[in-house]
Amino acid sequence: MxxxxxxxxxxxxxxxxxxxxxxxxxxxxxxxxxxxxxxxxxxxxxxxxxxxxxxxxxxxxxxxxxxxxxxxxxxxxxxxxxxxxxxxxxxxxxxxxxxxxxxxxxxxxxxxxxxxxxxxxxxxxxxxxxxxxxxxxxxxxxxxxxxxxxxxxxxxxxxxxxxxxxxxxxxxADDLEENQKSLSSFCFDSDVFRVGYIGQLYKGKGMEIISQLAPLCPWAQFHIIGGTEEDLKIWKEKTNELSNLIFYGFLPYSQTHQYRSSFDVLIAPYLKKVGIAGHQNGDVGKWMSPLKIFEYMSVSKPIITSDLPVLKEVLEDNKTALLCNPDDINNWVKALLRLRDDSSLREHLGSNARKEFLSKYxxxxxxxxxxxxxxxx
Structure with missing residues (x-):
């Protein structure tokens, strides 16, 4: 055709x-x-x-x-x-x-x-x-x-x-692992617990939650990949005192997989109202289907994301992800602590998410x- x-x-x-x-x-x-x-x-x-x-x-x-x-x-x-x-x-x-x-x-x-x-x-x-x-x-x-x-x-x-x-x-998302197209995992120097976010930084995408999480979880390192120069400048100024928050800026899509597969946890902390590229006062929170969710699922890593109805069309709490209330920062802290302290839970969530991804997405x-x-x- x-x-x-x-x-x-x-x-x-x-x-x-x-x-x-x-x-x-x-x-x-x-x-x-x-x-x-x-x-x-x-x-x-x-x-x-x-x-x-x-x-x-x-x-x-x-x-x-x-x-x-x-x-x-x-x-x-x-x-x-x-x-x-x-x-x-x-x-x-x-x-x-x-x-x-x-x-x-x-x-x-x-x-x-x-x-x-x-x-x-x-x-x-x-x-x-x-x-x-x-x-x-x-x-x-x-x-x-x-x-x-x-x-x-x-x-x-x-x-x-x-x-x-x-x-x-x-x-x-692509099944890069099965096709053996992916780059090898990125090697970090230390064994600190790493939380990865890959995506834009405009309103509602999650930096509002990550910026609150970082000071409450000093034992974790938050790696932020993506964002426009303008958004990066704004968030770097707001979080300049946080040593466990690392900004990479924009990376070509072809390079992001090796980072995604190297983090201990992948996070997608959407607010209830999610802006649109070029229209940050818009809202797609009711019906979005974020690429990052499927990219996260593809690499067998545990996911923490927001407890929103549209995301529950794809993910199930405690089976393929941990779902947290976007209005309760303590809910996110507890979820990260659970994953830090329970390697079997990390394996359970990551394995289930990948199986679901391969079957449907x-x-x-x-x-x-x-x-x-x-x-x-």
């Missing part, structure tokens, strides 16, 4: 959405499909030209078509129109979109389209919501993929989208599942 993937992501980028898009395209190719990806062209992350595929830790098995980085109201519609010449030449069998306007091209080519949504369609405006309602009522209706059951419920209940047209596909399995949504009648 030939799949045209129309994304609003900028490439290269430090954003989770760009990682998710690149990984899904790679997974489609691993399942035997031919893929053409459309993205916004962005400047290099470094001073030197980059190997885009290598930056994301993937093989070059699909082509990328770059479109202008438009940023005005309604730009998504022009963006999709600009994709037409390359689409006409490619002749796709299906159009897969992270941009609702891209699904209109399915009507133009008279082929099926799938819209993957990571947020409530109403956040994109009334026009987008009405467009989606129209697209699902066509002869070849657009299928919808949401990243959580909670988000599906919003589409069905708030926008009258037929239940049968909405599939739930939580996000995923690899990118390859996800890519196969989302295309099955086309079979729904």
């Amino acid at each position: 030939k799949i045209a993937y129309i994304s609003w992501s900028g490439i290269p980028s430090r954003s989770a959405n760009s990682i998710q898009v690149m990984k899904m395209c790679e997974a489609f190719t691993k399942n035997g499909h031919e893929v053409l990806l459309f993205v916004k062209k962005q400047s290099s992350l470094n001073s030197e030209p980059e190997d885009i595929y290598g930056l994301y830790g993937i093989e070059k098995k699909f082509d990328i078509s770059y479109l202008p980085p438009l940023s005005f109201a309604g730009a998504g519609y022009l963006y999709s129109i600009l994709a037409l010449p390359a689409l006409w030449k490619f002749k796709p069998d299906v159009i897969y979109c992270r941009l609702i306007s891209g699904c209109l091209l399915g009507l133009f080519f008279n082929i099926p389209s799938i819209f993957e949504s990571h947020s409530d369609i109403g956040q994109s405006g009334k026009v987008a919501a009405k467009l989606l309602s129209w697209l699902v009522n066509q002869k070849k209706p657009t299928r919808i993929v949401t990243i959580s059951n909670a988000l599906k419920e919003s589409f069905v209940n708030n926008y009258q989208i037929p239940d049968k047209l909405v599939c739930v596909a939580h996000d995923g 690899t990118w390859k399995a996800r890519a196969n599942f989302v295309l099955s949504c086309l079979e729904v009648t």
Whole structure:
């Protein structure tokens, strides 16, 4: 099958959405499909030209078509129109979109389209919501993929989208260990108990909790990988007196696995309200499906994360993770102490999380599942 993937992501980028898009395209190719990806062209992350595929830790098995980085109201519609010449030449069998306007091209080519949504369609405006309602009522209706059951419920209940047209596909991660693609674990100099966090540092992602935890757990070392220069500056100033808090800054995605697999515990301390990249006053806490959760699960390490309904769609307390109240810092301290003092619990949680990951949450399995949504009648 030939799949045209129309994304609003900028490439290269430090954003989770760009990682998710690149990984899904790679997974489609691993399942035997031919893929053409459309993205916004962005400047290099470094001073030197980059190997885009290598930056994301993937093989070059699909082509990328770059479109202008438009940023005005309604730009998504022009963006999709600009994709037409390359689409006409490619002749796709299906159009897969992270941009609702891209699904209109399915009507133009008279082929099926799938819209993957990571947020409530109403956040994109009334026009987008009405467009989606129209697209699902066509002869070849657009299928919808949401990243959580909670988000599906919003589409069905708030926008009258037929239940049968909405599939739930939580996000995923690579099984690097099984494929022997990963780097060896990072070697630290001392035997201190290490707690790792990999991700962004904006509102609600967890630095609010980590900054409280560090002084209460002086016996642990907190390793923070990721964040923009601006966010790093803010948090370094707020925590400059904490010697057990180590910031690494941004590392290319292809390098993060060796750190992830080297920490004693992996932490994802979300608040109840979680900001969005570029829109930190937004909130995806109700329906998010964080990449880091699946990346953590893949490396057989114990996970501590927040006791939020959407995360309990994937994780089970005391079986695949320890779930803590984001409003009770003592709950997090007790969880870390339990893991520090109980190696069998660490092994139990890490092993169960990996088994769950392998059974449901690899990118390859996800890519196969989302295309099955086309079979729904």
